[in-house]
Amino acid sequence: MEGGLNKYAKYALVLLLSICLILFTQEIKLLKNPHGTPISMMTIYGLIVLWLFSFIGILISGLMKKVPLKLIHDFPVLGWVSITSLVFCLISDSFIKMIQAVDFLSITTPILTFAGISVADRLIDLRKTSWKVAIVAIFVFSGMYIGSAILAQIGLHLS
Numbered sequence: 473m474e475g476g477l478n479k480y481a482k483y484a485l486v487l488l489l490s491i492c493l494i495l496f497t498q499e500i501k502l503l504k505n506p507h508g509t510p511i512s513m514m515t516i517y518g519l520i521v522l523w524l525f526s527f528i529g530i531l532i533s534g535l536m537k538k539v540p541l542k543l544i545h546d547f548p549v550l551g552w553v554s555i556t557s558l559v560f561c562l563i564s565d566s567f568i569k570m571i572q573a574v575d576f577l578s579i580t581t582p583i584l585t586f587a588g589i590s591v592a593d594r595l596i597d598l599r600k601t602s603w604k605v606a607i608v609a610i611f612v613f614s615g616m617y618i619g620s621a622i623l624a625q626i627g628l629h630l631s
Contacts, residue, residue, distance in 0.1 A: 480531070487526050490582050491519045498578035514573035521570050522579075525560060529553030 498515070501508050509515075529552040536544050536552070561567045 480534070483530050484527055487523050487530075490526075490586075491523050493582040493585070494522075494574065494578050495519060497581045498575045501575060501578060509573070509575040509578075512573060514570055518570040518572070518574040521560075521567055522574065525557045526553050529556045532556065 495511070495515075498509065498511055502511065530549055532552045532555075533547070533549040536547060539545055561571075
């Protein structure tokens with residue numbers, strides 16, 4: 473049981489680090505754009521609520537690993553966090569008001585940082601793939617860019 477508590481303590485600390493990074497990012501964004509979302513006590517409450525929802529989702533995921541049903545056993549942590557957030561936000565609008573005080577772009581910056589670190593950890597595997605993947609990636613990125621530009625142009629002409 474000691475190993476399980478230690479694992480959840482590490483998860484709690486990683487989530488706390490993420491919350492601190494979100495707060496730091498929002499402060500830096502305010503330095504560059506003073507008209508952005510201000511940091512208030514509601515922002516701190518929103519970050520605490522986000523931490524709580526994430527941690528409850530991690531706890532539920534850990535408990536569901538013991539369920540013999542494969543569908544529930546393999547359900548991702550992000551799904552449990554989303555369901556937890558949805559249930560609590562349906563119960564009370566105050567959770568929504570607290571989370572709205574946190575700037576959305578400040579949330580995405582640490583997420584993208586962690587994703588980059590995760591991908592950088594697997595660069596050796598990426599190097600083993602064929603060079604043809606790079607060609608496919610170029611065509612996919614180009615197609616998405618051109619498709620987005622065409623849709624934007626159509627939207628501009630219709631409005």
